[in-house]
Amino acid sequence: MPIHEEDPWRLQYFENIPCPDNVIIPTDDPDAWRLYPAHRWIYDKLAVALSQGLEAAPHGVMPPRFPVFSKPITNLRGMGVGSRTIASAADYKAAQTAGHFWCTLLTGAHVSSDVALIGGQPRWWRHTTGVAGPGGTFDYWHIHTKPMPDIESWCGAWAAKHLAGYTGMVNLETIGGRIIEAHLRFADQWPDLYGPGWVQAVVRLYATGDWHYADIDRRDGYSVVLFGPHGARYRHPPADVVDRIRALDGVSSVQITFHEEKAPAHHAMPPGGFRLAVINATSLSAGQAARTILGGILLPM
Incomplete structure (x- = not known):
């Protein structure tokens, strides 16, 4: 599939989207590093810090x-x-x-921003903040409808200067409006919450170098995460259970975010917990309710 997705639980966002065979769209940093040698320097976090005068x-x-x-x-x-x-x-x-x-040491809001760039010039922004949990985990992410002018001004000028010639998606993580990490791809955890037609717009961006997305019906979104304790061997819930949860009012999608056949120790997880599932929803209460149901099935008694 031309949209390269390493995690099988996220294929649901891309598998039915037409994409020309000669267009390669990365959703993973190792793929992006290989695909864009002229811009791969942004994975050097020291260089990114110095480029901002830090x-x-x-x-x-x-x-x-x-x-x-x-x-x-x-x-x-x-x-x-x-x-x-x-x-x-x-x-x-x-x-x-x-x-x-x-x-x-930066202070302030930690924001993840997806940006569509044409020749380094921003054409579209969407910003997300996370509610942190213990040990490097996140309780949920809030995908905002509103712009963040300070971030867009600083990061837009930085992209125009340092990513001139790059056309595609970029994800920028900032603290206090300054970039701490940059990625030559978008955040693939919640593309369904950006609205109908967004993935198709991304395909057009990579295929034609143009950005066309009306984005006229923005809604707040929530990506709610279920963590379990380390050390347990988890099993996927039955498919019909996942389908019932996905059908709940306000739930957009459900990701079961681990490989059942792989040993838990071979998963890259934060120290605070083992990530079992992600529920994307258009209301926080819907995402939390779905998490409670899944937790009753997946978590050890």
Whole structure:
């Protein structure tokens, strides 16, 4: 399928969308890194920090002030692996790790923004914020209808300067309006919540280099996550149960987000829990109700 999707639970968003055979649309960072060699530098988080004038350097260079934030320079698997706040010089000396860097500790809202770019110029934005849970987990994500002008101004100017010549989707993660991570793809967890015809517009963007999406009926969306404890061996719920939950009023889609045949330890999961399912919904209460039903089936007693 020309829309490359690594996770089988997300194929539902793309499998019935016509896409020319010669058009390749990545939804995964390793694929995007291979496809766009001229722009793959944005997966270098140190380079992204420095491109914005933030204080940053590889481990081995002493920060001039603390606290700072530390993480791997490149991490294509996500999940915040190796990320941490470093509070003092003594802490820094003990924490130094090859391949990591430190940067300014940013504060403010953590926002995930999907952007359609033509030659580096933004043509469409949608912003999402997450409600954090314990240990790197998220309780749910809120897909907003309203623009975020500060982010769009700063990140739009950054994209025009640093991604000139790139046409396609970009996902930018920001804290306090400054970019902490950039991805040459969109967030594939909730494309159904962007509205009817959005995926078709993405296909046209990659096929023709044009962006045409009316986006006249925006609605708030919610992507509600079900986590279970680490260590258990989980089984998928019956298909008819998933179909009944998907049919609930306000529920848009259901993802069962693990491989039943794969050992739990071989899944990339945050320390706070094992992600079992994601429910996309047009109301938070609908997503939470669906999560409760699924939790009663999937979680160990």
